[in-house]
Amino acid sequence: MVVTRRACVAGLAVALAALLAGAGTVRAAEYFVSPSGDDANPGTSDGKALKTIARAADMAAPGDTVNIAPGKYVERVKMPRSGTAEAPITLRRRGDGEVVWTTPEPDPPRFQDTYALCIEGREHIVVEGLTFRDCKAWIVLWESNRCTVRDCTFDGVRTYNALRINNGSFNKVLNCRFLRAQKQTGFREGSSWIPVPGADYIEIFRGSHNNLVEDCTFGRITHTAVSISAVDPKQFSPTRNIVRENVFTDPYWKCLWFHAGKHNVFEWNLCTGQAANFVQLESGTSIIRYNRFTHYRDSTNAQPDVLLRGAIRMQYDFAQRNRIYNNLFYDNDRTLTNNSFRWHVTDNIFKNNIFFRNRQTIFLGFPDYTTKNRNYFLSNVILQKEPGEKVIRLMRSDDFTLAEAAAKLGDLYRGNVESDPLFRNAEKGDFHLKAGSPCQDAGSHLTVAASAGQGRQVAVKDSLWFCDGNGLIDGDRIIVGSNKAVRIDKVDYEKHMLQVNRTINWKLGDPVNLVHEGKAPDIGPVEYEAE
Numbered sequence: 001m002v003v004t005r006r007a008c009v010a011g012l013a014v015a016l017a018a019l020l021a022g023a024g025t026v027r028a029a030e031y032f033v034s035p036s037g038d039d040a041n042p043g044t045s046d047g048k049a050l051k052t053i054a055r056a057a058d059m060a061a062p063g064d065t066v067n068i069a070p071g072k073y074v075e076r077v078k079m080p081r082s083g084t085a086e087a088p089i090t091l092r093r094r095g096d097g098e099v100v101w102t103t104p105e106p107d108p109p110r111f112q113d114t115y116a117l118c119i120e121g122r123e124h125i126v127v128e129g130l131t132f133r134d135c136k137a138w139i140v141l142w143e144s145n146r147c148t149v150r151d152c153t154f155d156g157v158r159t160y161n162a163l164r165i166n167n168g169s170f171n172k173v174l175n176c177r178f179l180r181a182q183k184q185t186g187f188r189e190g191s192s193w194i195p196v197p198g199a200d201y202i203e204i205f206r207g208s209h210n211n212l213v214e215d216c217t218f219g220r221i222t223h224t225a226v227s228i229s230a231v232d233p234k235q236f237s238p239t240r241n242i243v244r245e246n247v248f249t250d251p252y253w254k255c256l257w258f259h260a261g262k263h264n265v266f267e268w269n270l271c272t273g274q275a276a277n278f279v280q281l282e283s284g285t286s287i288i289r290y291n292r293f294t295h296y297r298d299s300t301n302a303q304p305d306v307l308l309r310g311a312i313r314m315q316y317d318f319a320q321r322n323r324i325y326n327n328l329f330y331d332n333d334r335t336l337t338n339n340s341f342r343w344h345v346t347d348n349i350f351k352n353n354i355f356f357r358n359r360q361t362i363f364l365g366f367p368d369y370t371t372k373n374r375n376y377f378l379s380n381v382i383l384q385k386e387p388g389e390k391v392i393r394l395m396r397s398d399d400f401t402l403a404e405a406a407a408k409l410g411d412l413y414r415g416n417v418e419s420d421p422l423f424r425n426a427e428k429g430d431f432h433l434k435a436g437s438p439c440q441d442a443g444s445h446l447t448v449a450a451s452a453g454q455g456r457q458v459a460v461k462d463s464l465w466f467c468d469g470n471g472l473i474d475g476d477r478i479i480v481g482s483n484k485a486v487r488i489d490k491v492d493y494e495k496h497m498l499q500v501n502r503t504i505n506w507k508l509g510d511p512v513n514l515v516h517e518g519k520a521p522d523i524g525p526v527e528y529e530a531e
């Protein structure tokens with residue numbers, strides 16, 4: 001057995017942590033599983049490996065690691081106990097080659113039991129480096145918290161909810177590849193544009209809060225790659241979940257569905273290619289920032305109505321008070337759209353975004369757009385092909401150029417710029433700004449201080465722009481007035497109060513922005529830097 005230095009250090013750290021935690025034992029056992037093993041073995045070495053992951057999971061106590069040799073495993077596993085914060089239980093691949101995990105048939109009747117790995121009512125389980133292939137379903141985190149799934153590959157299921165977090169919080173899905181869900185067999189009867197059977201790669205469901213999906217790649221999907229949803233959004237409110245730094249390529253249907261909940265974050269993602277929509281936005285107080293939405297091509301061929309199809313579709317009564325900023329929308333067939341003309345969609349703010357070379361930019365069909373449904377476009381770059389085009393359509397047919405919108409709807413359309421943003425090489429996906437870009441230092445402030453003060457509690461006019469990391473990642477680094485950057489430790493969205501990590505001074509009306517270069521934030525997702 002090759003023991004790496006890193007493994008030794010990690011093992012020592014676990015043992016030390018267990019000791020410090022006052023655990024009854026400092027033993028952190030290693031179990032070994034191999035297709036050529038035997039469940040009658042002790043499982044304590046390569047030579048005496050167990051045959052099934054299930055047997056090893058039964059034996060594993062907090063702090064223990066189950067090392068799974070490459071090969072194929074056909075079984076279902078239910079985790080019988082939890083780990084602890086200091087001593088998680090880890091299931092991981094050991095050695096080169098794939099650990100392929102699939103499920104036997106027939107499928108059991110109970111929903112949770114159909115998954116290859118059922119983590120129900122548990123905490124601190126780590127799953128690492130495994131390949132789930134052609135399972136009934138992959139992993140369910142059912143009322144389970146603080147579990148981590150990382151470096152795994154997900155390839156093929158026979159169910160709608162491929163990986164589900166149900167009433168679970170502080171779980172993380174990191175650096176995973178989602179290749180394939182259900183095989184599409186046709187289209188819904190009477191709706192020839194809706195693929196069947198539908199499937200979601202990851203469903204963050206019902207009372208699931210503070211979960212993180214980061215650094216994953218997603219392939220084609222017949223419903224939604226990541227959904228944050230509830231059957232009844234009035235009853236369940238999945239809140240403060242973060243989806244970041246993922247790549248969604250040719251999703252065909254949707255990358256993200258914000259269906260329910262508050263203060264969820266979608267940031268630094270790339271959404272590109274064929275889709276019905278990249279984002280379906282039906283919840284409120286979300287942050288959507290620093291994403292690149294590029295090359296949207298309508299997979300439905302404008303079915304059943306062109307009004308439904310665009311990079312972002314906003315709809316229904318909960319789609320209010322979202323903060324959508326510093327994103328890039330480039331070369332999309334259509335960009336912003338909606339189909340809920342009779343709903344109340346208001347106080348969504350689009351700020352410091354670049355909308356460039358799209359065939360259609362803003363279509364918001366809501367009526368009463370100056371009174372009941374007020375949505376703001378502030379300091380964005382908006383240019384299709386040539387200046388002077390009607391880039392804004394409100395209601396069904398009220399068309400405006402940027403200048404007309406600024407003149408007639410000046411409180412809603414302010415400071416937008418009708419210029420080429422001057423990317424280094426947009427065709428090759430290089431969206432860095434060239435010297436002389438009109439985006440440089442042209443962004444408007446996110447918000448301002450609501451009072452003068454000193455200390456660590458900064459009252460701001462609007463706190464919805466900011467995230468304290470939700471217990472998952474570092475909080476936003478911000479600049480308040482002329483202070484050096486500070487980190488946000490806590491956002492109180494009700495009181496619009498930011499708690500920062502050190503004492504500062506500020507004046508009433510001081511600008512509050514995320515960390516930026518130069519005098520002000522740039523427009524778009526990348527701050528200017530010299531070549």
Ligand SMILES: [Ca+2]
Nearest residue numbers: 517518520522
């Ligand atoms: Ca700047």
